[in-house]
Amino acid sequence: MECKHFGTCGSCTIYELSYEDELKEKKERVSSLLKPFEVDELEVFHATPEHYRARAEFKIWHDDFGANYAMGRLDKKGSLNIEECPKVIEPIEKRMKPLLNAINSSVEVLKKRIFAVEFLASTRDEVLVTMIYHRKLDEVWELEARELEKILDVKIIGRSRKQKVVLSDEFVTEKLFIDEKDTIYRYYESGFTQPNPAVNIQMIEWAIKQAKRVDGGDFLELYCGLGNFTIPLSKYFRKVLATEISKRSIYSAKENCSLNGVENIEFIRLSSEEMTQALNRERKFTRLKDIDLDSYDFSTVLVDPPRAGLDSGTITLISNIEHIIYISCNPETLARDLVELTKSHRVVDSAIFDQFPHTHHVESGVLLVKT
DSSP states (O other): OTTTTTTTTTTOOOOSSSSHHHHHHHHHHHHHHHHHGGGOEEEOOOOOOOOOOOOOEEEEEEEEEEEEEEEEEESSSSSESHHHHTTOHHHHHHHHHHHHHHHHHTTTTTTTTEEEEEEOOOOOOOEEEEESSSOOHHHHHHHHHHHHHHTTTEEEEEEEEEEEEEOOOSSSEEEEETEEEEEEEEEEEEEEEESSSHHHHHHHHHHHHHHTTSHHHHSEEEEETHHHHHHHHHHGGGGGGEEEEEHHHHOOOHHHHHOOOOOOOOEOOOOOOHHHHTTTTTTOOOTTTTTTTGGEEEEEEEOOOOOOOOOOHHHHHTTTTTTTEEEEEEEHHHHHHHHHTTEEEEEEEEEEESSTSSSSSOEEEEEEEEE
């Protein structure tokens, strides 16, 4: 990827290496962390080095010439006005300049005290734009924003303190071809989504490959989000129980389940710690009153925790399940958790997924089987 802001914009922290050398460096880093667990080879899933990101956030910086997109500087010394961002997918890229031109042409209505813009897009050219302000939004703003929706062919949300104005929808609908069929996801403005659609497909299909090693049974997923992994993997299991702490994510997961006609999943709003307490019969939850936990026989668990990794209770819980699929956004905490998990399991497959080219971030995946 070529970008005139490489080396100055803090969004991309790797800019001097070729993409091949960047991938090699990431593979070597994760391999080193996993070597104590007898991981000899990592499968590497690479990204397209440009036009890969379907979600982006930009500051709006005002100067004598008008409003500008801005990002934090690499040297941490304030913000940098940017003229381009080649990492965003094309549905976002083609609307960035027209949106900024409209903001600047508006003089007061759209421009006044706007301080950030967020883009959420699908690969099907559906784009949601959130415009964030330091002032109350009124009917005049709404009229002009509705006209902008038509011009740019986008959905617009306006936000200010204690105010959210949804002009049409607050989601985009994505259709990903996974495991030889289309899977539909509805992505909401305030919910977590995987930012790289192509690598997301690779991650899900790698997890499906692991599920195919298992002879059915029931499936437990912790940190399920909007059902990103849950829905495609559900066909390989008898019953699925999936948990997530976010209300918005659980709402999205149930909606996505319905959109895909999947009927063997129960989505429950519980944290991984609470699910551990429930399965260990340490605590009763009203949210589980209609769920017969004794009816589940979990052959497989998938965890996709935040950067902090797993808590000790969750590690103890999943150590009793035959197969563990661990998706990690932080290889350091993955390696830390494997110290405990490999006391009962062994790593039989592993991979890295380059969700974020030109950064040091890398996603990892391991399959563990009980010894």
